[in-house]
Amino acid sequence: MGDKEKLLPRLGEFVALAVTIPGESEVTHTVLFKKDSGPNKAKDEQPEAEEEEDEDKKDRTLFVANLPSDASEAHLRRLFRRCGAIDSVVFSTASKGSTRKSLCHVRFADSESIVRCLEMRKRRRVWSDEVDAESTDEPVHKAPIGLEKWVQGFIAAHPPLASLEAQVNSYMQQYDEMHDSRLRELERRRNEPDEDGFILVGGAPKPKLGDNGLPVSAGGNRKKRFKKAEHVDFYRFQMRESKRNQLAELRKKFEEDKKRIEKLKESRKFKPY
Secondary structure, X not given: OHHHHXXXXXXXXXXXXXXXXXXXXXXXXXXXXXXXXXXXXXXXXXXXXXXXXXXXXXXXXXXXXXXXXXXXXXXXXXXXXXXXXXXXXEEEEOOOOOXXXXXXXXXXXXXXXXXXXXXXXXXXXXOOOOOOOOOOOOOOOOOOOHHHHHHHHHHHHOOOHHHHHHXXXXXXXXXXXXXXXXXHHHHHHHHOOOOOOOOOOOOXXXXXXXXXXXXXXXXXXXXXXXXXXXXXXXXXXXXXXXXXXXXXXXXXXXXXXXXXHHXXXXXXXXXXX
């Protein structure tokens, strides 16, 4: 009874492994794993040799789920390092081809390692990608996690203006040097005699310079294209209707002018009484 209490708890068919994520405030994350069941394929559709090979791989493979967002192969190798030698760590692929860091398959060298994984005991485990000092003396780069990871990503995506200006100036300087070297190479080839010993006389057309002394781009020398006039009153009935409307408008203005003139005449009459 005492040994069973020391084993990791289970959630259905999964084993729940609690890991501590280090930082300013430590966070506990639960990783779930179980023995891999493999793809569901009918036995009749699968050759006997492939079926035996798949069974061997399933016996040596661990399916791990609910991993932290910064999970990597180094994290998984460290987490299960005491269970046995690991052959490969493969993260699952989403439908659009992107990698899903929350799911992966860990394949061990033998099936006994899977048994040791399922019988892991409770103890404090730190989520890290560093290799133990007893296994190697080489320094291992610690990848940032949590808030530090997002801050570094934001800083990398938004460099300071001075740094950005220096990068742009460096790029433009390299481009100008490359462009000048190409012009010099073309000039050298133009002055070299051909197979018959002749040199072509006449240089390349010089670019037109603008008011600021810089060459005018080809786009600035293009002639403006006039838009085609839209066809108004294209059909005969439209033309007749347009003429009728014009005549009606003229009559209306004529009547208004007549009324205005009559009013002016009446206002000019002398009425002493």
